[in-house]
Amino acid sequence: MIVTPKIFARLAAIVLLAVLLQLSFFSRVEFLHTSADILPLVVVSLGLLGGSMTGAVAGFSLGFFVDCLLIAPLGGSSLVLLGVGYLAGLFRERFEVQSALLPPLLCMGLTLLAEIGFAVVALTLGVDAPVSALVVRDMLLKSIFAFFLAWPVYFGIRRLLRPALVEESRVARRRQPTVLGT
Amino acid sequence: MYRKQVRRRRAVLTLLVIGSFLLLTITYGQSSGGLQRGVSTIFSPLQNVADRALKPARDLAGWFDKTFEARGENSRLEDELIVARRKAVAGQEALQENAELRKLVELNRGPALAESAYDPVTARVIGRSPTVWHSTVTIDIGRGDGVRVDDPVISGDGLVGLIASAQGGSAQVTLITDHTSAVSAKVVPVGVQGVLRPELGDPEDLVLDFIDSSKDLHRGQAVVTAGWRAQGLASLFPPGLPIGEVTSAPIVEQEASQQVHLRPYADIADLDLVQVLTGGSRS
Numbered sequence: 001m002i003v004t005p006k007i008f009a010r011l012a013a014i015v016l017l018a019v020l021l022q023l024s025f026f027s028r029v030e031f032l033h034t035s036a037d038i039l040p041l042v043v044v045s046l047g048l049l050g051g052s053m054t055g056a057v058a059g060f061s062l063g064f065f066v067d068c069l070l071i072a073p074l075g076g077s078s079l080v081l082l083g084v085g086y087l088a089g090l091f092r093e094r095f096e097v098q099s100a101l102l103p104p105l106l107c108m109g110l111t112l113l114a115e116i117g118f119a120v121v122a123l124t125l126g127v128d129a130p131v132s133a134l135v136v137r138d139m140l141l142k143s144i145f146a147f148f149l150a151w152p153v154y155f156g157i158r159r160l161l162r163p164a165l166v167e168e169s170r171v172a173r174r175r176q177p178t179v180l181g182t
Numbered sequence: 183m184y185r186k187q188v189r190r191r192r193a194v195l196t197l198l199v200i201g202s203f204l205l206l207t208i209t210y211g212q213s214s215g216g217l218q219r220g221v222s223t224i225f226s227p228l229q230n231v232a233d234r235a236l237k238p239a240r241d242l243a244g245w246f247d248k249t250f251e252a253r254g255e256n257s258r259l260e261d262e263l264i265v266a267r268r269k270a271v272a273g274q275e276a277l278q279e280n281a282e283l284r285k286l287v288e289l290n291r292g293p294a295l296a297e298s299a300y301d302p303v304t305a306r307v308i309g310r311s312p313t314v315w316h317s318t319v320t321i322d323i324g325r326g327d328g329v330r331v332d333d334p335v336i337s338g339d340g341l342v343g344l345i346a347s348a349q350g351g352s353a354q355v356t357l358i359t360d361h362t363s364a365v366s367a368k369v370v371p372v373g374v375q376g377v378l379r380p381e382l383g384d385p386e387d388l389v390l391d392f393i394d395s396s397k398d399l400h401r402g403q404a405v406v407t408a409g410w411r412a413q414g415l416a417s418l419f420p421p422g423l424p425i426g427e428v429t430s431a432p433i434v435e436q437e438a439s440q441q442v443h444l445r446p447y448a449d450i451a452d453l454d455l456v457q458v459l460t461g462g463s464r465s
Binding site: 016020021022023024025026027028029030031033035037039052053056057060063064065066067068069070071072073074075076078079082086115118119121122125127128129130131132133134135137138 | 191194195198199201202203204205206207208209210215217218219221222225228229232233236239240243244246247307308309310311312313314315316318320346347354361362363364379380381382383384387389451452
């Protein structure tokens with residue numbers, strides 16, 4: 001990704017918008033007793049589009065920002081999201097993303113990994129209450145929601161960052177030569 | 183050139199990971215730092231605007247979700263209504279008897295906390311944490327409105343939580359479904375006391391722990407805040423705030439684990455307006 005000041009501003013705006021949307025909308029709307037979590041989704045999208053560094057830095061920043069707004073212990077969300085963003089970027093650097101189905105599938109898988117990461121961090125820091133098995137249901141549903149939300153989020157972010165994306169070689173369309181009189 | 187890029191990438195990643203661990207180590211177990219409060223103060227107006235702008239979309243999404251749940255809940259509510267009507271009649275009789283007894287005994291309420299000792303301030307929820315590991319909400323009032331740390335927070339239905347952090351124009355509420363929450367509560371009218379803890383992952387299931395197993399509790403009994411006071415110490419919550427009702431009280435569980443399960447009255451998953459009980463004596 002070519003990061004100019006304008007593109008950096010767009011990235012910052014994407015991070016800010018993602019956090020506001022998550023806290024004010026997605027966290028407060030439940031379906032099947034579970035709310036969607038678009039933060040890992042946004043980080044994975046940025047990683048897939050911008051590479052491992054973009055994904056890692058975006059994940060760290062987004063996690064830090066969320067923890068500041070929620071007055072939660074700093075560092076936990078940053079660690080998980082930077083890991084997920086880095087992995088997404090690493091995938092993009094090693095393999096070609098040709099199928100349109102691949103980004104949503106990756107978003108689903110890495111969101112599940114992120115939710116497991118949040119659980120590991122929380123349990124490591126200490127949880128003073130019994131943990132219900134419904135936490136597993138919550139994680140699985142969040143990853144399924146991420147699959148469906150990836151379509152507007154990933155392709156929306158791609159459109160926003162198009163000026164900065166390094167174009168991959170396209171298969172040139174072969175056109176039939178126009179012959180006059182035929 | 184490529185190797186240089188790889189080394190730089192690894193260096194940045196290592197720095198970020200170390201930074202995350204450092205932040206975790208520094209802030210673990212501490213209350214909110216100045217940086218967090220500053221960020222929260224700066225962005226709370228934006229959260230406020232986003233909350234109001236997105237309310238119609240939230241209501242629409244919530245309508246779909248509630249419609250699916252409505253059918254199953256309808257029959258349960260009809261049964262509850264029948265039980266509630268019977269209790270209301272019995273309650274009226276008890277009130278009358280209570281008034282007469284008070285006249286006879288000339289009961290002195292003394293310094294016992296009552297809800298009237300607090301100054302309730304209404305607030306709107308403008309944000310909510312995305313994971314079950316931290317059950318908190320952000321409200322649109324703060325220190326400027328008289329909100330202080332450890333002020334109780336209630337909704338129209340019952341207890342919701344406690345103020346964890348307050349800035350100029352916003353505050354964070356730790357809900358009763360957060361793993362750090364522990365509320366001293368009692369079952370009425372039997373008076374059995376215990377400590378209310380959440381069951382992480384299920385916001386409709388709370389556990390009343392450390393109860394006296396010699397008294398039998400049963401389904402449908404109401405649970406309220408105990409509001410105890412002893413030798414200069416006091417509960418953070420005033421007595422008598424409704425919390426929920428007992429949903430599961432098998433004798434085996436009461437005797438073996440000294441606990442019962444209850445469902446909170448407040449709809450923790452769908453909070454919009456809450457009240458903060460500001461003021462009040464906590465000494």
